[in-house]
Amino acid sequence: MNDLSLTVNGEKISSLVEPRTSLADLLREQMNLTGTHLGCEQGVCGACTILVDGVPVRSCISNATACGGAEVRTIEDFDRDPLMIELRQAFNAHHALQCGFCTPGMLIMARDIVMRLHGADEARIRIELAGNLCRCTGYAGIVKAIRSVIVSRQEALPPRPPASLPLGPAGSGHASAGNALVHVEKNGLATADAQDKPLQVKAAAAPAPLAGKRAPAVKQSFSVAAPQPVVWERFGDVPSMIRCIPGASLVSQEADGTYQIKMRVKMGPIGAEFAGVARQERNDDALTGIIHGSGRDARSASLAEGQLTYRLVDENNGESTRVDIEVSYQLSGALAQFARGGIVTHFIGAITTQFAENLSRSLSSAGTEEEVVEPGELRIAGSFAGALKAWLVDLLRSPFRK
Amino acid sequence: MFVEERLDGQAQVKGQGIGARLPRKEDDRFMRGRGLYVGDMKMPGLADVAFVRSPLAHARILSVNIPPSLEGRVFTARDLEGVKPIRAVSGLPGFKPSSQPPLAEGKVRFTGEPIAMCVGPTRAEAEDMAALVSTDLEPLPVLADFSTAEQSEELRVHEEWPDNIYLETKVNKGDRFVLDGAAIVVEREIGLSRQCMVPLEGKGTIAWWDTRLDQLVVYTSTQLPHMMRTGLAECLGLEERQVHVVAPDVGGGFGFKCILQPEEVCVAWLALTKKRPFRWVEDRREHLVAAANTREHHYRIKAFADADGRLLGLEADVAVDVGAYSVWPFSACLESAQIASILPGPYEMPFYACRTRSVATNKPPFTPYRGVARTGVCFALELMIDAIAREAGLEPAEVRLRNLVRPEQMPFTNITGKLFDSGDYPESVRQAVDAIDLPAFRERQKDGDGDGRLLGVGFATYCEQAAHGTTVYAAWGIPMVPGFEQATARVTPDGGLELRIGVHSHGQGMETSMAQVAHEILGVEIDKINVVHGDTAVTPYSTGTWGSRSMVMAGGAVSRACEIIAKRAIAIGAHLLQTTPDQVVLEEGEVRSRTGSIRFQQIAEAWYKTPEVLPADVAHEGLEVTAGYKPKVDSGTFSYATHAAIVAVDPEFGSVEILDYVVVEDGGTLVNPLIVDGQIIGGVAQGIGTALYEESPYSEDGQPLASTFVDYIIPGPCEVPDIRILHMETPSPFTAHGIKGIGEGGAIAPPAAIANAINDALRPLRAEVATTPVTPHRLLAAIAAAAEKQLGKP
Amino acid sequence: MKPSQFGYARPANVEEAVRLLQEADGSAKVMAGGQSLGPLLNLRLAQPSLIIDITAIRELTLVREEKDAIVYGACVTHASVEDRRVPDATNGFLPSVAAGIAYRAVRNRGTMGGSLAHADPAADWMTTLTALGAEILVAGSAGERRVALDQFMTAPFSVALEDSEFIIGIRIRRYSQAARFGYFKFCRKRGEFAEAMGAVVIDPELGIRRGIIGATDSRPILVPDMDACLRPSGEGIQAAKAMIAAMKIADDPVRDGMHANAFARALKQVAQ
Structure with a gap:
């Protein structure tokens, strides 16, 4: 918690807030200013629009602490504002609201449009209002109401010169810099428990996949300059296999022959750490094996389940070995819930390629491990770019890009 | 007081009664940020609830792992002892009911299904806890779409079922021989994608125990508080008198807030067992990935017509993907029952056959959205009308004129037995053709606008059976059958009026329009009339706001109650004027005789404050009345409309701009044209969303792929054009004041009108779209497919 | 949808920020206006x-004017550019781009530096500033350095910054009065x-002819043969469309066509 001072609707207030608190939650939950509505908390719908230092901002994605010292005005502060009185009359006359949920944000934005854009016609008003969603009215009344106020004020008032505003983020310019960090509360549940929590995910029996239901398998083949029995033995060594998977690490080996593993993946600002269990099944006669792993990323409540199948084939009269691998996977939960999830296939493909390279190198050099690439964490580098794109793009898309 | 001209230039009704274009009374509080929504409420000791939801669409729950430190703050199905599952049983023969436990038990059936709930002092802390609860799930193969689910031999969404079909229905009307030798036969596969309803306020519930009244108090964001009371009492094993439900200000409903949600039951259970206040507010992500969806219809449809484009018959095979559970109180089958009964639309035809299936899948439950099945039906049918027109070489509008039910046939019973009450359907098409200036458009279309875009015009005509009554709903088999709607009118001692209605207003403006009905009869100033709604403790029982029924039904009840009040007021007034009731009239808020007048306020004062002036036999029942209302014929009102759209299709990007949009609507008597226009425009905006933008796609393993407003696009100010509205007003012969229901209508026709316009624009390329939403990718794919086809046959 | 817990620091100067980044060892996130990061925090997809x-x-x-360039501080907001509250080196091009970024309420807090650090392939600044040949000023434990923007983005949402580094400014050369700029983006909403x-950026005086395709799968792509694209009387447009479609940027005919058409629209704006 840190002590935050702000001016809200003309009153100086100070409040204890967690660093994660948004302006919207501060206003709604601590100050009972519930006219500021939350319609998405993704920065898209505009229902939470308030004035900070005189200009409209999204309170749901504005960090409260960062706005220390700012001057905040919410819809509750405009009862006597002459322009807002006109806007209210116009909104009422033009039936610019129905359920009323978007209305506070609409009015704040409308007032900004009237003040900033003298002479805006309906087309311009629509563009300026594009960041405020209304599900009830179809916008016609809102646009006409704003236009009517613009017209009436054009007659009454000369245009005002644009206000001189700071160049940085509205509201962020006041708080004094703090040398001391505000630390995460140690009694906070998330940080404390998550670290030492034992792995919760048991290896579930592999689901019987429906034909075509699983994500398409990624296949790779490579040759190793070692005789098949040597390679077969190495494949039996699960820990060294795991070491070849980018981002994966072995936590422990269990008595029942399973392995506790971790896999870290980092993509831009998103980091996931899947913790779970791996086990291997081998068929000595067919020279095939399956390594099955499943894990959970506690942060995003996402589940990943994957299967690596391998088959060894003699080459060059037993001097070398061809390794065929096939990886299939399933991703579920928050990380999967964006459009164009098929891109994960490409991502797995990239991991598989890297794995194959690492494995091949590690086998050729008779088990040395130094050459394994990026063992600690899988980071997305340029080579993965094409593969990752669509998934990431949707994962991180525009409300997050501004 | 209000000067804006009506868009259609018709004369404005003066005064404050029925027909007056009055600005709304309720606006003020919303414009000052003083509305009160569930999420705004706080109480001492309030705890916030966050749900742990299934990451998988279909899985056995092996265990739910709760860290010891969270004991007592996390609850699972095991804790909800004695809580009954939500069961919405359709009365239609052959229906298979589902049981939806408030927290998943044994297995999960859709991604996002609640498994556990966490209680914290703030939402953030409750979410922190949720992140620490893990589940061991054994994945099961997923039935992610209706055809997989239908065809699956072994896999079941509900194990005890023999298949995955809630219900199959068949309708066969007329003799099929009329189709023999049909000159035109067109067959199409037409589909509407799954979508969300997206009221801007999410669902929310706050519940506590009132120890004084020994009642569970539940403030919940709902369209039908009285039904929620019934549903909650059933699930929690309480008597209804022990449950008090309030729907405060509700930030949009559109059908979504009609159903009893598992989360509502959970929060109510917490309050019931812990005797403390608990709150859950659905966030946008929860709404988009875990809440009830809608619209997903799949049609295989065949239309038969003679060479002149006259319809001979329709054959349709329709699947509705209704997801994992049957929603209460509408059931999993209202949608398909409605499809079967209304697919012929406003057209006359001698033959009709339709098979429907309501299919269970591993997706969230399906609930009717504004327009209910009519939007899908209109899309399928109107695309077929245009396909016939193209085959016949006729203007699509002309084909409509040749087949629509005619005014001289009214009242008209159609092939499925629907009783059309009144109206001139062809006239709505003619007016739309004039308004859009079809001949001029055809000229303009030839040359285009010079920017490379293709122009097209599309029409769609529909009828909106609304305010369906007892017989209709009984036939559809749903667990809720509306009977009489009631209203209470109470004259206050100072001559004001309080109206209490059991329906709920969440944008429809009933705090104004109901007052207008009362004003029409009693003449009390609108400002002195208070409309109370949304509270089971103070309003008469009602099945709530849905089905475009409130103005007809609750308006009718207000009208009846006020008529009784008027009679008593006249009796009192006549006595005070020392004459008899037959010698006076009630007008403009006064009882007038030839020699004098008594103001309404004086009448109230006499009754309440100086009863000694009134003899015992004058209006002894008082100035407070609860009256019930049902229309003379309760099969519903039929409002109807023709929508016409002109679009420009950009073949380089597959984008569609709506250049003009006209609605010619007959909503019977309009109580408040300003509000009616608002409902129509708002409905059209949602229809545009369905037509071009909104979709909740699911992956093959049942993962929802639109979890933010970035993946899920709802139209903004630049995506909704100005809508021009022309009114026809044919009063219903069956209802009080001739009112018809119109609330949903706007959302019915836009997908059809817009897709028809797109197809008209694409004619030179011989491409056709038949799936909502018509995204750039779908549109460009249709163009590419057509080009490929043409290459194939030189 | 509330963020998970995080610590918060508000350094007074660049050195302190660098020190904090260094100490955090990759687990910290730099925030300016927070308009890209905020939603990710709320969704708990980012948990720094x-x-x-x-x-x-x-x-x-602050903004610093140099003889042949203007340096914009990383925290200059889109709205400041839109409103012309900062000097413009591009005859109005920058303000017109800024005005099209997201929405006004977002532009009042969203910053140029934040947008570039986020490196969404579909973001406006990444494509347009690459077309302008902008440079990124970076501070880190090894001091300050300059990176050409076309070398800055490495992959979607990934940039060439070390853990201890962050963007402090953007340097844009001054264009001549004769310069012409074209920009087109296709959005569903x-x-x-x-x-x-x-x-497209053309400056005959500086001898610059540059075309960029944005909103690709990854980094902005430089159009290889601008001379062909600028052939007169519609010929150049056709050449550009054919050239870009043949590049198979998305390896999907529909999207490849969109890229070609979007670039052609930008090109038309500067065609003479």
């Missing part, structure tokens, strides 16, 4: 241990992400 708010560093909100975008 520490947020380093750089808005108290005064120099990051106004203010939302672009499915395709193209930017």
Whole structure:
């Protein structure tokens, strides 16, 4: 918690807030200013629009602490504002609201449009209002109401010169810099428990996949300059296999022959750490094996389940070995819930390629491990770019890009 | 007081009664940020609830792992002892009911299904806890779409079922021989994608125990508080008198807030067992990935017509993907029952056959959205009308004129037995053709606008059976059958009026329009009339706001109650004027005789404050009345409309701009044209969303792929054009004041009108779209497919 | 949908910010206006241990005019550019781009530096500033350095920054009065992400002819043969469309077509 001072609707207030608190939650939950509505908390719908230092901002994605010292005005502060009185009359006359949920944000934005854009016609008003969603009215009344106020004020008032505003983020310019960090509360549940929590995910029996239901398998083949029995033995060594998977690490080996593993993946600002269990099944006669792993990323409540199948084939009269691998996977939960999830296939493909390279190198050099690439964490580098794109793009898309 | 001209230039009704274009009374509080929504409420000791939801669409729950430190703050199905599952049983023969436990038990059936709930002092802390609860799930193969689910031999969404079909229905009307030798036969596969309803306020519930009244108090964001009371009492094993439900200000409903949600039951259970206040507010992500969806219809449809484009018959095979559970109180089958009964639309035809299936899948439950099945039906049918027109070489509008039910046939019973009450359907098409200036458009279309875009015009005509009554709903088999709607009118001692209605207003403006009905009869100033709604403790029982029924039904009840009040007021007034009731009239808020007048306020004062002036036999029942209302014929009102759209299709990007949009609507008597226009425009905006933008796609393993407003696009100010509205007003012969229901209508026709316009624009390329939403990718794919086809046959 | 817990620091100067980044060892996120990071925090997709708010560093909100370039502090907002509250080196091009970024309420807090650090392929600045040949000023434990923007983005949402580094400014050369600029993006909904975008910068005096295809799968792509694209009387447009479609940027005919068409629209704006 840190002590935050702000001016809200003309009153100086100070409040204890967690660093994660948004302006919207501060206003709604601590100050009972519930006219500021939350319609998405993704920065898209505009229902939470308030004035900070005189200009409209999204309170749901504005960090409260960062706005220390700012001057905040919410819809509750405009009862006597002459322009807002006109806007209210116009909104009422033009039936610019129905359920009323978007209305506070609409009015704040409308007032900004009237003040900033003298002479805006309906087309311009629509563009300026594009960041405020209304599900009830179809916008016609809102646009006409704003236009009517613009017209009436054009007659009454000369245009005002644009206000001189700071160049940085509205509201962020006041708080004094703090040398001391505000630390995460140690009694906070998330940080404390998550670290030492034992792995919760048991290896579930592999689901019987429906034909075509699983994500398409990624296949790779490579040759190793070692005789098949040597390679077969190495494949039996699960820990060294795991070491070849980018981002994966072995936590422990269990008595029942399973392995506790971790896999870290980092993509831009998103980091996931899947913790779970791996086990291997081998068929000595067919020279095939399956390594099955499943894990959970506690942060995003996402589940990943994957299967690596391998088959060894003699080459060059037993001097070398061809390794065929096939990886299939399933991703579920928050990380999967964006459009164009098929891109994960490409991502797995990239991991598989890297794995194959690492494995091949590690086998050729008779088990040395130094050459394994990026063992600690899988980071997305340029080579993965094409593969990752669509998934990431949707994962991180525009409300997050501004 | 209000000067804006009506868009259609018709004369404005003066005064404050029925027909007056009055600005709304309720606006003020919303414009000052003083509305009160569930999420705004706080109480001492309030705890916030966050749900742990299934990451998988279909899985056995092996265990739910709760860290010891969270004991007592996390609850699972095991804790909800004695809580009954939500069961919405359709009365239609052959229906298979589902049981939806408030927290998943044994297995999960859709991604996002609640498994556990966490209680914290703030939402953030409750979410922190949720992140620490893990589940061991054994994945099961997923039935992610209706055809997989239908065809699956072994896999079941509900194990005890023999298949995955809630219900199959068949309708066969007329003799099929009329189709023999049909000159035109067109067959199409037409589909509407799954979508969300997206009221801007999410669902929310706050519940506590009132120890004084020994009642569970539940403030919940709902369209039908009285039904929620019934549903909650059933699930929690309480008597209804022990449950008090309030729907405060509700930030949009559109059908979504009609159903009893598992989360509502959970929060109510917490309050019931812990005797403390608990709150859950659905966030946008929860709404988009875990809440009830809608619209997903799949049609295989065949239309038969003679060479002149006259319809001979329709054959349709329709699947509705209704997801994992049957929603209460509408059931999993209202949608398909409605499809079967209304697919012929406003057209006359001698033959009709339709098979429907309501299919269970591993997706969230399906609930009717504004327009209910009519939007899908209109899309399928109107695309077929245009396909016939193209085959016949006729203007699509002309084909409509040749087949629509005619005014001289009214009242008209159609092939499925629907009783059309009144109206001139062809006239709505003619007016739309004039308004859009079809001949001029055809000229303009030839040359285009010079920017490379293709122009097209599309029409769609529909009828909106609304305010369906007892017989209709009984036939559809749903667990809720509306009977009489009631209203209470109470004259206050100072001559004001309080109206209490059991329906709920969440944008429809009933705090104004109901007052207008009362004003029409009693003449009390609108400002002195208070409309109370949304509270089971103070309003008469009602099945709530849905089905475009409130103005007809609750308006009718207000009208009846006020008529009784008027009679008593006249009796009192006549006595005070020392004459008899037959010698006076009630007008403009006064009882007038030839020699004098008594103001309404004086009448109230006499009754309440100086009863000694009134003899015992004058209006002894008082100035407070609860009256019930049902229309003379309760099969519903039929409002109807023709929508016409002109679009420009950009073949380089597959984008569609709506250049003009006209609605010619007959909503019977309009109580408040300003509000009616608002409902129509708002409905059209949602229809545009369905037509071009909104979709909740699911992956093959049942993962929802639109979890933010970035993946899920709802139209903004630049995506909704100005809508021009022309009114026809044919009063219903069956209802009080001739009112018809119109609330949903706007959302019915836009997908059809817009897709028809797109197809008209694409004619030179011989491409056709038949799936909502018509995204750039779908549109460009249709163009590419057509080009490929043409290459194939030189 | 509330963020998980994080620590918060508000350094007073660049050195302190660098020190904090260094200490955090990759687990911190730099925040300016937070308009890209905020939603990711709310969704709990980003869970940094520490947020380093750089808005108290005064120099990051300033603009420095050099003889042949203008240097914008990383924390200069889109709205400041849109409103022409900062000097413009591009005859009005920058303000017109800024006005099309998301929505006004977002532009009042969203910053140029934040947008570039986020490196969404479909973001406006990444494509247009690459077309302008901008440079990124970076501070880190090894001091300050300059990176050409076309070398800055490495992959979607990934940039060439070390853990201890962050963007402090953007340097844009001054264009001549004769310069012409074209920019087109195709979005399904106004203010939302672009499915395709193209930017063209022509400055005859500086001898610059540059075309960029944005909103690709990854980094902005430089159009290889601008001379062909600028052939007169529609010929150049046709050449550009054919050239870009043949590049198979998305390896999907529909999207490849969109890229070609978007670039052609930008090109038309500068065609003479």
